[in-house]
Amino acid sequence: MRIRLLGGLEVTSPELRKVRFTTRKTSLLFAALVLGGRRGYRREQLSEAFWPGRSNGQARNSLRQALVDIRRSFPAGKNATVYIDGDQETVALVTGPDDVDISIFDLKLDGGRSTDLAFAADLYRGEVLAGDTIPDGFDEWFRPHQSKYQRKAQQLVERLSLALSGPGSSEETACEGLAERLLASDPTMEAAHRALMRIHALRGHDNAVLRQFESCRALLKKHLRAEPEAQTAFLAASLRSREETEYQRSAPGLDLVSQPQAPLVPTKHYDRASVAVLPFQNLSGDTEQDYFADGIVEDIVIALAHFRHLYVIARNSSFAYKGHAVDIKQIGRELDVRYVVEGSVRRTGDRLRIAGQLIDTSTGAHLWADRFDGTLADVFDLQDQVASSIVGAITPKVEEAEIERAKRKPTESLDAYDYYLRGLAAFDRTITVRSTIDDALGLFMKAIDRDPEFAMAHARAARCYATRKSNGWMIDRAQEIAEATRLARKAVELGRDDAIALSYGGYVLGYVGGDLDDSAACIDRALALNPNLAAALGVSSWVKTCLGEPDKAVEHAALAMRLSPFDPRLFAWQFNTGLAHFCAGRYDDAVAWAGKSLRHQPNYPSAMRVVAAGHALAGRFAEAREMIARLCDFDPALRLSNLADILPPFRRPDDRTRYMEALRKAGLPE
Known part of the structure; x- marks a missing residue:
């Protein structure tokens, strides 16, 4: 491994010398190229970002000098695994799979075995470029990666602590070290507190578990004026319950002094059947097709959520498990669901195969499995068959009207659908990087060009304009507000029975267009159509606040977070x-x-x-x-x-x- 980003930038040359670049900007440029991967960047994009205020020629020359500095340490050659590649327009840093710590971290995280997770835990020494001062104007280059790997580290410490089988293992040591490093950077990180609580419990140190919980609660109160999450409180409550039970068994004749009550935890939502759809595997042999498999799952989740007797976890939370081999029972506990759907998508030419299986999380039993073959032209019918089969396996009685509404096709144009899915993949990455939002907007507009009746594409495009407004990115305000309002009104007109279109279209009518009454009416209709839609509840909380109903707003936001806790x-x-x-x-x-x-x-x-x-x-x-x-x-x-x-x-x-x-x-x- 020659390049470390986690915990701070450290670079070693092929001759095993520590590399020190000539300038600070060259170091940051190197880090940006590492994070950019083989796709690289346009030279103009790099020169403008790293040398703002200079003329185009001066900035390009500064970029060339910085690249020469990097090439000195990593020259191209027959056996080189780290080298600069590119042409007159683009530049990229090529690295091998074992050259960069974040690449190894991702690989081990995807491996899923406890030994792999422990290896990843040891690699995480801190956030990306920790300790390095990021100059103003560089947030969009590095902050998304810092947030991404911090989230991964939180998920890792949770997964590893749940996978520990006994005290004294190397996995336990790695998990403990990761938890302590995470708390050193953020003392309010509850996933790390929970990991230490589980380790203390594994060692039989019950008092240490409760001390860790009390420390967590005190830190949250001090820094955030908040109480611990339900999952953290549940650990402490479970231990107290176990202690009381053991004490009662050992001294049944004694009157127990009343103990302090543990924090309340949510009850299981098993009054309705609850289900999460995990990311489907892309078996097409082309990672560029991941967006298509993800889009298939998005539509199946939306179709399932129409059934009122189902409690459906939002796609964004179930996708927190993408690429990870996680125990189904663990997913059932973490998402609080009775059923999990797994599957795969294979796209070869215009042929399509969707396979799925339904699993009971309490027993691990497979309740249903099937595969559906067709052409790309049949994609929506295949999705409907999957959704209906899942519902049929969970309960034999489903309202016919809701089945029919769940089978609505979003568009007849496969080109439009493809652009829509690409736009969705871009928009889901960030809301604070202007170029990404611009890319998403362009893709949604291409979807609209292919199918002017595509309601969801209109709604998502309008949502991009709302993001531009909230971040202060609008250039011609009057024109952009008019265009956003036009798109939003078209979305709710075309998608009168589409909860997604009504949710985002209604939000834009309120925030960008300033029409709260129309906004509330659209969002209320979205919730009438699909009461399980976290996105609709989220925007409903916003409009309720604007209308002067803050308590109702808090209630709707809480339900959105319950439906999609990892969103x-x-x-x-x-x-x-x-x-x-x-x-x-x-x-x-x-x-x-x-x-x-x-x-x-x-x-x-x-x-x-x-x-x-x-x-x-x-x-x-x-x-x-x-x-x-x-x-x-x-x-x-x-x-x-x-x-x-x-x-x-x-x-x-x-x-x-x-x-x-x-x-x-x-x-x-x-």
């Missing part, structure tokens, strides 16, 4: 909860929830504003000013005078006035 857009629902608490006058709760949002998405300006406003009205002016400074670093053009351009359209005048006054007190410039 990449969990930060948006946490922000909605914080905003609702702010409007209700609960400023400490507002700061806590918006702070949680920032832990998942550090560059989310909406959450920064709520944290600053909450601190200001709670009288914590130093913390408020600190957050405003961070916000202004991210968006230097933001002022009280243009704040209205990005604020939600609050129905109650007091909510808007109080919010703006709070940000003024926090120090936002006039």
